[in-house]
Amino acid sequence: MSERTPMSKPIRTRIADLMHAAWVGAAGRASRTVLASLGIALGVAAYVALSGIAASNQAALLAQLDALGANLSVVAPGVDAAQQKVPLPDYAPTTIARQPQVERVGVFDTAPEKVQIFKNGLCPKTNGNALALAIMRPGALDAVGASLAQGHGIDANNEHLPVAVLGSDAAYRLGVNEPGDRILIDNAWYGVIGILNPTPQAESLNAAVIIGEQWALGRYPDQTDTIGRISAIYVRTTPGDAEGTRRTLAHAANPAGGNVSVTASADLSKARNTTNDSLTTLGLMIGVIALAVGGMSIANMMIVTVMERRGEIGLRRALGATPGNIRMQFVTEAALLSTLGGFAGIALGAGAAIGVAASAGQPIALDWTSLPLAWAAAILVGILAGLYPASRAARLTPTEALRGE
Known part of the structure; x- marks a missing residue:
């Protein structure tokens, strides 16, 4: 075997x-x-x-x-059937800031009426220089994305002082070349602490003189009701659907359903x-x-x-x-x-x-x-x-x- x-x-x-x-x-x-x-x-x-x-x-x-405003929205008071402005609630900035897509919120208040802004007291009061007064709360310029060419901005440490930040066009028209100069606003002197670079995303600020909210409330005691109203809320959001963001911000600004105006550059957002x-x-x-x-x-x-x-x-x-x-x-x-x-x-x-x-x-x-x-x-x-x-x-x-x- x-x-x-x-x-x-x-x-x-x-x-x-x-x-x-x-x-x-x-x-x-x-x-x-x-x-x-x-x-x-x-x-x-x-x-x-x-x-x-x-x-x-x-x-x-x-x-x-983004700097041009691809993710920047502006919330402002809407108008009613009689074409009268509907004020935004005081809590609007807080409720907007709670939204998940919101990164920064900046608030500007309503400015006094018929404000005169000049380089000095030698200018005739009848002459206008097409400059506007803007009243900001701390952090507003950061939300807008505005940058300073010189100096610094208004914050919680100086908003109660007579200081101003000039837009690029405003500085040119007033002949102010650097911080440390002063200007005249309604017969009161203000020290210039900063000059902005051109802000294409918020063109109204280019020809504006910006002061702090706390100083404005003390300077114009007869207009505190008007100055205390919100004129615009600049909202910096995460890039995304501009139309969806617009609807969310409108509801967050006034949950009661009041008229709210929300503007955003949908074309820039889509291009981004x-x-x-x-x-x-x-x-x-x-x-x-x-x-x-x-x-x-x-x-x-x-x-x-x-x-x-x-x-x-x-x-x-x-x-x-x-x-x-x-x-x-x-x-x-x-x-x-x-x-x-x-x-x-x-x-x-x-x-x-x-x-x-x-x-x-x-x-x-x-x-x-x-x-x-x-x-x-x-x-x-x-x-x-x-x-x-x-x-x-x-x-x-x-x-x-x-x-x-």
């Missing part, structure tokens, strides 16, 4: 041995390893750099659109959303193309590697290595190359994106949380690129491989 020969079990490669074989294969051909890693490094660097530069340009452009979507899609497509180029480099180099190592493949097959062992060896080697190249590419691309943004004076908008994802994507691309060469190597029989050698 003949003995049965035991069935030979397939050789199982330990992970440590697999990694060692991949490292020896990569380190033994330093020049080719560098070239293969360079391909994926350049692909990842292009992805990180271009996406970072595009994000910085996107952030700068969106900031400009379109620009954001387009630039995001562009950055994504650039990344896909860059990674594809890096993957092709890995695939080409791995095909050449398989052709040069036919003798090694034949010897391993003759010693009992299975096609699966060969396949895993070359896939692991491709993953190792893409890992090294991906790390170098991320460092190079991030440095390039930060340098370009800094030199252009744009905000650094590199998404740091996406860098590990870019590295993982590079490794995945390397694995996919190595599948075909690895399968080609696994199909070689020991005889074919050794004959070719």
Whole structure:
């Protein structure tokens, strides 16, 4: 009775041995390893750099659109059937500020009537200079997005003092070039503490002289009922649906259902959303193309590697290595190359994106949380690129491989 020969079990490669074989294969051909890693490094660097530069340009452009009023709404008193203004409730700024899409709220009160504003007392009282008086509560200029060309604004520390902030046109008409000068408002002297840059998002402020609410209430005691009324609430919101935001703000300003006027630049808001979507899609497509180029480099180099190592493949097959062992060896080697190249590419691309943004004076908008994802994507691309060469190597029989050698 003949003995049965035991069935030979397939050789199982330990992970440590697999990694060692991949490292020896990569380190033994330093020049080719560098070239293969360079391909994926350049692909990842292009992805990180271009996406970072595009994000910085996107952030700068969106900031400009926001400065023009893409996310700025103005809440004002509406009118009734008799075309009379319906005052806003005193709690309107508070209820508006509670809305989730609201970032900042700035309030301007109703100014006294027939205010005269001059450089000094030598100007004839009959001459008008088309300047308006605006009364603000602290924080109003921040909500508008107005910036100061010189000096500082009105806050809780000085709103009870006779100080004024001039719009850009108002400063020009009054001949005031810098803070520290003084002007005459209804026969009372006011010190100029700031001059605004042009504010295209709130053009009425360009020709306005702005004073604090607390000082105005004390200066015009006979008009406290009028001055205490809200004339406009500037609301800075998160970018989104302008029409939906308009309805929300109107209800928040007067939950009782009174007439409320809410104006917003729907065209700017729509342009902002379109620009954001387009630039995001562009950055994504650039990344896909860059990674594809890096993957092709890995695939080409791995095909050449398989052709040069036919003798090694034949010897391993003759010693009992299975096609699966060969396949895993070359896939692991491709993953190792893409890992090294991906790390170098991320460092190079991030440095390039930060340098370009800094030199252009744009905000650094590199998404740091996406860098590990870019590295993982590079490794995945390397694995996919190595599948075909690895399968080609696994199909070689020991005889074919050794004959070719």
